[in-house]
Amino acid sequence: MTVSLTLENVSAHYGSTQVLKDLTLAVAAGELVSLLGASGCGKTTTLRLVAGFLQPSSGTIRLGDRDLTRLPAHQRDIGLVFQNYALFPHLSVRDNVSFGLKQRGADAAERKKRADRMLERVGLSSFADRMPAALSGGQKQRVALARALVIEPPLLMFDEPLSNLDAKLRVDMRVEIRRLQRANGTTSLYVTHDQEEAFSISDRVAIMNAGRIMQLDTPEVLYQRPANSFVARFVGFENLIDMTVVERLGETVTARTKDGALLQLSQERLGAIPDRFILAARPDGLAVARDGNGIPVTLGIRTYLGRAYQYQCAAEGQSYLGNGSLSEPLDTGDRAVLSPVPEQCCILPADV
Amino acid sequence: MIMQTKLHPALIAIASLIFLILIAPLFIILGAAVSDTPFLTFPPQGFTLKWFSNIFQIEAFRTTAITSLQIAFLGTFLALLIGIPAAYALNRFKIRLPSWLSNVFVLPILVPEIVLGFSLMKNITIGLQLPVYTTLLLGHTLLALPYAVRVVGASLASFDFSIEEAAISLGCPPLKTFLTVVLPNISAGVVAAFILAFITSINDVSISLFLTGPGVSTLPIQILAHMEQFFDPTIASVSVLLMLLTVGVMAIVEATLGLTFLTK
Ligand SMILES: Nc1ncnc2c1ncn2[C@@H]1O[C@H](COP(=O)(O)OP(=O)(O)O)[C@@H](O)[C@H]1O
Ligand SMILES: [Mg+2]
Numbered sequence: 001m002t003v004s005l006t007l008e009n010v011s012a013h014y015g016s017t018q019v020l021k022d023l024t025l026a027v028a029a030g031e032l033v034s035l036l037g038a039s040g041c042g043k044t045t046t047l048r049l050v051a052g053f054l055q056p057s058s059g060t061i062r063l064g065d066r067d068l069t070r071l072p073a074h075q076r077d078i079g080l081v082f083q084n085y086a087l088f089p090h091l092s093v094r095d096n097v098s099f100g101l102k103q104r105g106a107d108a109a110e111r112k113k114r115a116d117r118m119l120e121r122v123g124l125s126s127f128a129d130r131m132p133a134a135l136s137g138g139q140k141q142r143v144a145l146a147r148a149l150v151i152e153p154p155l156l157m158f159d160e161p162l163s164n165l166d167a168k169l170r171v172d173m174r175v176e177i178r179r180l181q182r183a184n185g186t187t188s189l190y191v192t193h194d195q196e197e198a199f200s201i202s203d204r205v206a207i208m209n210a211g212r213i214m215q216l217d218t219p220e221v222l223y224q225r226p227a228n229s230f231v232a233r234f235v236g237f238e239n240l241i242d243m244t245v246v247e248r249l250g251e252t253v254t255a256r257t258k259d260g261a262l263l264q265l266s267q268e269r270l271g272a273i274p275d276r277f278i279l280a281a282r283p284d285g286l287a288v289a290r291d292g293n294g295i296p297v298t299l300g301i302r303t304y305l306g307r308a309y310q311y312q313c314a315a316e317g318q319s320y321l322g323n324g325s326l327s328e329p330l331d332t333g334d335r336a337v338l339s340p341v342p343e344q345c346c347i348l349p350a351d352v
Numbered sequence: 353m354i355m356q357t358k359l360h361p362a363l364i365a366i367a368s369l370i371f372l373i374l375i376a377p378l379f380i381i382l383g384a385a386v387s388d389t390p391f392l393t394f395p396p397q398g399f400t401l402k403w404f405s406n407i408f409q410i411e412a413f414r415t416t417a418i419t420s421l422q423i424a425f426l427g428t429f430l431a432l433l434i435g436i437p438a439a440y441a442l443n444r445f446k447i448r449l450p451s452w453l454s455n456v457f458v459l460p461i462l463v464p465e466i467v468l469g470f471s472l473m474k475n476i477t478i479g480l481q482l483p484v485y486t487t488l489l490l491g492h493t494l495l496a497l498p499y500a501v502r503v504v505g506a507s508l509a510s511f512d513f514s515i516e517e518a519a520i521s522l523g524c525p526p527l528k529t530f531l532t533v534v535l536p537n538i539s540a541g542v543v544a545a546f547i548l549a550f551i552t553s554i555n556d557v558s559i560s561l562f563l564t565g566p567g568v569s570t571l572p573i574q575i576l577a578h579m580e581q582f583f584d585p586t587i588a589s590v591s592v593l594l595m596l597l598t599v600g601v602m603a604i605v606e607a608t609l610g611l612t613f614l615t616k
Contacts, residue, residue, distance in 0.1 A: 086518040100522035
């Protein structure tokens with residue numbers, strides 16, 4: 001019974017400040033979608049709206065064919081995993097896990113059987129009788145996971161579940177979360193501010209900014225084909241170069257940077273190029289060479305990256321980050337040119 | 353690790369002196385209570401328990417003791433009934449409520465009890481013509497309320513409300529969540545509030561002075577009344593019993609929860 005989650009034009013306010021703006025989001029049945037964005041962009045708010053702890057000021061929230069929008073939180077049947085675990089301090093690990101079953105009227109024997117089976121799946125069988133205070137952070141989060149999973153909810157939601165764990169454990173846990181989520185095929189919404197975590201765990205990632213979803217796509221698409229400059233910057237396109245087309249000759253386009261440098265770009269390799277656009281490039285998408293066609297720059301600090309040298313480059317009023325080959329090291333103060341590597345670059349619509 | 357610091361002799365001397373000042377009255381009262389004299393005196397002359405048995409022969413002591421206990425239990429109970437939800441709301445919706453609101457619940461402590469008692473008498477007993485017992489109960493409920501709100505509030509301040517949300521998300525309705533998840537985790541605060549309020553109520557003179565009336569009186573008021581007529585050691589022996597009651601309550605708390613949470 002896997003179902004999809006849809007948010008349609010959902011807005012949310014705290015008092016008079018609007019924190020979600022017409023958010024539309026669809027999570028397909030069995031899919032894990034992450035909300036990724038800086039602190040304060042509205043990820044938790046989105047989760048709390050779906051959970052029913054907040055009411056949207058407009059819009060609808062649907063889970064399968066159920067309209068959740070006005071349903072009280074305790075009737076929504078959603079498994080929640082919190083950053084701070086939120087285990088019941090006065091209940092043993094087993095009673096924590098069986099809490100949801102108890103609310104559903106399962107009898108004691110049934111509860112114990114299912115809780116113990118769930119604890120076994122998260123590798124905590126021998127901790128069933130402990131109190132939460134006597135567990136490590138990782139164990140607590142496993143209990144929280146078991147507690148959310150045991151009720152077999154149609155939707156699982158995670159709010160930065162790994163933020164309180166150390167780096168090594170974070171990786172183990174996210175693999176574990178993914179494994180359990182896949183095994184049950186539970187539709188999931190996962191909140192994090194950690195790009196690596198989001199990209200590694202999700203089918204699709206929604207990159208959020210200031211209460212809006214900037215792009216919702218697979219990690220591969222986000223990484224290689226960001227749709228706008230915000231997402232591009234977020235996934236590491238450090239060079240966002242404003243350009244204007246000055247001439248078109250067949251598929252070859254000549255465009256000018258703000259400080260007058262001319263670049264020849266091929267639409268065959270970069271896709272359609274509008275008259276005003278942003279050329280987005282990671283450092284390895286801007287090749288630094290002593291001479292050739294490209295943006296003339298003066299080199300700044302050089303850093304050794306192992307596979308290449310990275311240079312801070314200054315042109316008039318603009319700075320860039322480009323990579324140069326190891327065989328031809330250049331020095332600070334040298335004149336050089338930057339030329340885009342088409343495979344590593346994207347054409348983005350100009351910011352309005 | 354054990355810290356071994358040498359205490360300064362002056363510190364020991366001052367600490368001992370303070371301890372002595374605190375403990376001395378208790379011994380004086382204990383001594384006076386067993387003095388075989390018809391008047392209060394210390395050191396005791398002779399030894400007798402007849403003043404203790406005298407308490408039980410005086411009808412007024414028995415009836416007022418019962419009233420005192422009833423009022424203390426009921427008043428504290430009512431105060432908790434109002435105070436726990438109030439403390440909950442103050443903490444749960446902190447950001448949405450004006451900051452002065454929590455101070456409203458401390459007003460009964462700030463207003464001199466004499467004034468509170470007098471105003472209750474004038475407005476409730478006389479003004480509304482309510483029975484003396486009802487007004488007395490009302491007064492003691494007010495007396496206990498600040499403890500209920502403040503002490504339970506302190507417990508709630510360290511309560512993680514995401515636990516409550518976890519319970520709700522697992523299908524537990526809000527009221528049931530409060531009773532089965534929130535309450536068990538603030539029980540220490542509730543017990544502490546109960547004890548502080550109960551002891552305050554049972555020892556109160558100022559408010560009760562105005563709110564007692566014909567046929568209804570509390571033990572401390574009866575002690576006062578008795579003292580005006582007889583200056584005998586009965587009063588000392590009642591005080592000893594009151595002390596024992598307080599110590600007894602404390603001992604139960606200590607045994608079950610540990611006294612440290614009272615100071616938390
Ligand atoms: N209870 C609240 N009252 C007022 N503003 C809030 C409240 N909770 C969050 N906000 C604001 O709403 C915005 C979104 O918050 P949140 O959803 O928690 O962000 P995130 O989880 O992405 O870090 C932030 O600007 C935050 O300051
Ligand atoms: Mg958050």
